[in-house]
Amino acid sequence: MRDLIRSWRVNCPPWARELGLAKEHLAIAHRHNRVRAAWAPHLAASQQLILEIAARCPSRQRVLVIGAGDCLDVPVAGLAELFAHVTLADIAVGTEARKWAGKYPARVECVNWDASGALAALAKVRERLSAADAPAFFTHSDPGLPPGGEADLVVSANCISQLGLVPGHSLRATEQDSTLPERCARAAAKRHLDWLAVRSGIRLLLADAARLDIGPDGKQLKRETLHERFGLPRPDRQWRWDLAPIPEWSEKFHRVHEVGAWIYGG
Numbered sequence: 001m002r003d004l005i006r007s008w009r010v011n012c013p014p015w016a017r018e019l020g021l022a023k024e025h026l027a028i029a030h031r032h033n034r035v036r037a038a039w040a041p042h043l044a045a046s047q048q049l050i051l052e053i054a055a056r057c058p059s060r061q062r063v064l065v066i067g068a069g070d071c072l073d074v075p076v077a078g079l080a081e082l083f084a085h086v087t088l089a090d091i092a093v094g095t096e097a098r099k100w101a102g103k104y105p106a107r108v109e110c111v112n113w114d115a116s117g118a119l120a121a122l123a124k125v126r127e128r129l130s131a132a133d134a135p136a137f138f139t140h141s142d143p144g145l146p147p148g149g150e151a152d153l154v155v156s157a158n159c160i161s162q163l164g165l166v167p168g169h170s171l172r173a174t175e176q177d178s179t180l181p182e183r184c185a186r187a188a189a190k191r192h193l194d195w196l197a198v199r200s201g202i203r204l205l206l207a208d209a210a211r212l213d214i215g216p217d218g219k220q221l222k223r224e225t226l227h228e229r230f231g232l233p234r235p236d237r238q239w240r241w242d243l244a245p246i247p248e249w250s251e252k253f254h255r256v257h258e259v260g261a262w263i264y265g266g
């Protein structure tokens with residue numbers, strides 16, 4: 001019942017709910033509640049870097065945060081001190097982000113915005129779209145101009161890998177083709193990078209760079225590079241995120257991510 005009420009309080013268009021975005025938003029919040037201490041260094045590193053890049057912006061009219069979610073990795077108060085306008089954009093806007101807008105009504109606003117530009121059209125054909133045709137929805141989509149207009153700083157906050165993956169999992173065609181969500185993820189990530197490339201301000205992309213499985217004894221069991229699949233070079237900065245300590249994901253290993261930061265124009 002508590003979950004149902006919490007889900008209702010997430011502002012998310014019905015077509016994005018159908019594609020699993022509100023559910024994913026709550027899943028992230030729940031995991032954070034369970035492993036708060038493990039996530040703290042990663043969240044602090046993200047916030048610190050965002051503020052460092054923000055301080056480099058010569059003009060500070062607007063900062064746009066894409067995938068702001070619950071603003072766990074976003075230093076909203078610091079950004080509100082530096083910028084005249086802080087736009088927190090997400091397809092699923094929860095109570096945490098709205099609290100920040102309530103605290104700084106003149107400076108901080110929350111916007112429901114689909115950074116992929118594909119979701120409304122995709123939801124309409126979710127049941128009948130073929131696995132061959134689905135990735136093209138992301139490739140040819142148009143997210144449009146940034147919400148609030150061009151920004152002096154655009155932060156893409158750990159959402160690039162989700163843009164195609166989450167909706168990809170909700171497509172009927174995925175039942176027959178398990179590779180489809182990953183193909184949607186690659187198409188959506190490429191579109192997002194192209195969209196970021198034509199922005200005029202400084203851009204900071206935060207994204208998963210690698211996925212590691214670490215045994216209970218601290219030994220690395222597996223390492224998979226993630227950023228290369230999106231055509232990204234080595235990150236400018238990198239740190240570890242203890243995403244899912246034992247037994248969160250597995251009884252046998254800790255799931256750790258290396259988070260990368262790519263800085264453009266700054």
Ligand SMILES: C[S@@+](CC[C@H](N)C(=O)[O-])C[C@H]1O[C@@H](n2cnc3c(N)ncnc32)[C@H](O)[C@@H]1O
Nearest residue numbers: 067068069070071072073091114115116157159
């Ligand atoms: C891993 S979370 C990022 C966490 C967030 N920065 C925080 O600190 O809480 C990814 C976020 O991307 C958002 N997202 C996923 N697809 C999106 C889309 N198409 N447009 C905008 N936001 C999207 C999700 O709703 C989620 O809040």
